[in-house]
Amino acid sequence: MTLIDNGLLILPEEECLDLLRVGTIGRIGVTMGALPAIFPVNYGLLDGDVVFYTGDGVKLRAALEGAVVAFEVDHIDVAGRAGWSVMIVGLADDVTDPMELAAVGGLGIVPLAGGDRSHAVRIRSHFVSGRRVA
Amino acid sequence: MTLIDNGLLILPEEECLDLLRVGTIGRIGVTMGALPAIFPVNYGLLDGDVVFYTGDGVKLRAALEGAVVAFEVDHIDVAGRAGWSVMIVGLADDVTDPMELAAVGGLGIVPLAGGDRSHAVRIRSHFVSGRRVA
Numbered sequence: 208m209t210l211i212d213n214g215l216l217i218l219p220e221e222e223c224l225d226l227l228r229v230g231t232i233g234r235i236g237v238t239m240g241a242l243p244a245i246f247p248v249n250y251g252l253l254d255g256d257v258v259f260y261t262g263d264g265v266k267l268r269a270a271l272e273g274a275v276v277a278f279e280v281d282h283i284d285v286a287g288r289a290g291w292s293v294m295i296v297g298l299a300d301d302v303t304d305p306m307e308l309a310a311v312g313g314l315g316i317v318p319l320a321g322g323d324r325s326h327a328v329r330i331r332s333h334f335v336s337g338r339r340v341a
Numbered sequence: 342m343t344l345i346d347n348g349l350l351i352l353p354e355e356e357c358l359d360l361l362r363v364g365t366i367g368r369i370g371v372t373m374g375a376l377p378a379i380f381p382v383n384y385g386l387l388d389g390d391v392v393f394y395t396g397d398g399v400k401l402r403a404a405l406e407g408a409v410v411a412f413e414v415d416h417i418d419v420a421g422r423a424g425w426s427v428m429i430v431g432l433a434d435d436v437t438d439p440m441e442l443a444a445v446g447g448l449g450i451v452p453l454a455g456g457d458r459s460h461a462v463r464i465r466s467h468f469v470s471g472r473r474v475a
Contacts (some may be wrong), residue, residue: 213396214456232417236377237368242468243370245379245413247426262347279379280389283453290453292381319417319424320474322348334376340454 211341215237218337223293226337227280228252230321235330236277237269237299250278256332257295258302258311260324270301270328278330293337295330302327345475352471360471361386361414369393369464370411371403371433384412387446390466391429392436392445394458404435404462412464422461427471429464436461 210217211237218226227233237242246266250259257278260269269276276299283290302308311327318324344351352360362366363423367384370377380400384393391412403410412432417424436442445461452458 213458214454215399232421234360234368234379234413234415236379238377240411241371242430243377243411245368245370245411245428246432247413247415247417247424249419250438261427264347275376277370277377277379279381281368281381283381283473285383285453290381294379296376296378311379319419319422320348322346324347 212318212338215338216341218291218293218339220335223335223337224255226291226293227257227295228236230280230282233257233278233280235266236279237265237274239265249316249318251311251315251316253310253329257330258314258316259328260316260318261326261328262323264288264334265303266328268328270299273300289340291337295332295335297331297333300329300331303331320321346472348475349472350475352425352427352473354469357471358389358400358426360425361391361429364414364416367391367412367414369432370413371397371399371408381465383450383452385445385450386449387423387444387463391419391464392448393462395452395460395462396457399464401435401460404433407434410464423474425471425473427469429466429469431465431467434463434465436463
């Protein structure tokens with residue numbers, strides 16, 4: 208079954224997860240005060256959940272509060288008029304369990320920026336959706 | 342004056358706007374129901390505001406409601422360990438004034454996806470911020 212939404216092909220969840228495995232940079236959408244904010248992060252995938260490292264700040268606070276966040280990954284080729292985007296929405300969680308931290312460590316995620324990014328955050332995928340330019 | 346925030350250089354507003362002029366794809370963060378969502382869009386810059394075309398849907402609804410949205414543009418070179426991101430936060434607005442529509446039309450924004458994307462949305466930049474890997 209092929210679903211098209213205004214020129215965009217709706218992707219099945221399986222394909223969305225495959226695409227998430229390919230990417231290394233995504234953007235997280237959080238609330239900062241009462242305002243929306245979006246930041247790029249290097250991420251990895253652990254059992255279908257997005258995980259990333261962060262320091263003290265808005266992204267860690269979202270995790271400590273168990274906030275619902277959005278995470279988006281895309282690949283867009285403007286010249287080739289092709290592209291896809293995948294979004295997951297779910298609860299952010301501060302990873303503290305040693306076994307889980309070791310599993311995150313095994314993903315080889317290297318934050319681009321220096322500074323202290325020693326907290327691991329996991330976004331428990333609740334909704335997974337994706338679209339491709341048809 | 343150079344501000345560093347955990348390995349990230351805080352960019353002055355002038356430089357943020359210069360970087361926004363370079364990009365063609367950004368990601369808009371909106372609320373869909375009560376949940377956050379992020380979608381990529383082709384955009385242009387009009388008097389320091391982000392403008393883009395959209396069809397009927399969540400992005401147009403945000404504009405019609407005058408919702409506060411976040412818009413993020415980045416360029417990240419994983420191999421070179423370099424990158425920047427710029428974010429604007431402001432009220433989304435459905436553009437209906439003919440002169441303003443003509444100005445948006447002059448920016449040459451071409452949505453990547455087919456389908457009906459005849460509504461122009463303008464995000465009135467209220468907060469502009471940016472960071473670069475130091």
